[in-house]
Amino acid sequence: MTTDVFEEHRSLLTGAAYRILGTAADAEDVVQEAWLRWNAVDQTAVDDPRAYLVTIASRLAIDRLRSARSRRESYVGEWLPEPVSDLPDGADHAELADTVEYALLVVLESLSPLERAVFVLREAFQFPYSRIAEIIGREEAATRQLARRARDHVRERRHRFDTDKESRRRITERFLRATLEGDLDGLTALLADDAVLVADGGGKARSPLRILHGVRRVAGFLHGVAQGRNTRRFLASVGLTGIEGIDSGITEVNGAPAGYVAVHGRIVTLGILDVADGRIRSVYLVSNPDKLSRLRTPGTP
Structure with a gap:
């Protein structure tokens, strides 16, 4: 009985924790800790297991x-969320997919922990303000204010997609091809004038340490990526000695297409695009091997 009730809500807990934390590994740790606490409590005294478990997981x-x-203050370079291929809590459904979209997770990084939790619980899971207030230990009026501030912040910083998934896939394919072929004109045509590139190598993979701003800088960097010496230097930084077995293609992370480069089936770089008005506004390059270890190329078991 104890296990059945918890398993019934596991996907919900995982989804909430992932959205709050931005990393699948940390979300799994939170869910495991929530299980230990649930297993130790007298369940007969719990009137609403769903609310109780969400409260535990959210606070954790x-x-x-x-x-x-505090640990990320010493992180080498920019920190980006961990992309996931298996979406938590049925997020392939339209009403939840939007709240796990990668560009949104990037924006949520700029919220305070309480603002982020309130935003996730309200916008993704439609919890009532009274319940969210109990979870975070604030008055309902203060909780509503946190939610309003978080929504306003997200609205100001988030680009709304106006292209369907297939169109985004075509743009991603064109971007990947232009990058790998060193096609500067092709890249420039795809990028918005104010495009930015954010790379996360975590100090373990060769990546820009600062955000690149503007079409010229972003296109210029990407243009040089496919040059032989740059490719070898990057592969060496992630412990690979040669260019044999390199593959590239399109996969899906966080419910949207992303371009990848892999070596012998191991994804070593993932490019996730934020597209608006048919142009690429943001390029997120994830190369930190710790954040790619769970991903597999399409068709790989």
């Missing part, structure tokens, strides 16, 4: 995020 996630924020 907030605490873990606060700790992670």
Whole structure:
């Protein structure tokens, strides 16, 4: 009985924790800790297991995020969320897919832990403000204010997609091809004038340490990526000695297409695009091997 009730809500807990934390590994740790606490409590005294479990997981996630924020101050370069291929809590459904979209997770990084938790619980899971207030230990009026501030922040910084999934896939394919072929004109045509590139190598993979701004800088960097010496230097930084077995293609992460480069089936770089008005506004390059270890190329078991 104890296990059945928890498993019934596992996907919900995983989804909430992932959105609050931005990393699948931390989300799994939170869910495991929530299980230990649930297993130790007298379940007969719990009137609403769903609310009880979400409260435990959310509080654990907030605490873990606060700790992670302090650790990320010493992170080498820019920090990006961990992309996932298996979406939590049925997020392939339209009403949830939008709240796990990668560009949104990037924006959520700029919220405080409490603002982020309130935003996730309200916007993704439609929890009532009264319940969210209990979870975070605030008055309902203060919780509503946190939610409003978070929504306004997200609205100001997030680009709304106006292209369907297939169109985004075609743009991603063109971007990947132009990058790998060193096609500067092709890249320039795809990028918005104010495009930015954010790379996360975590100090373990060769990547820009700062955000690149503007079409010329972004296109110029990408143009040089496919040059032989740059490719070898990058592969060496992630422990690979040659260019044999290199593959590239399109996969799906966080419910959207992404371009990848892989070596012998191991994804070593992932490019996720933020597209608006038919142009690429943001390029997120994830090369930190710790954040790619769960991903597989299409068709790989």
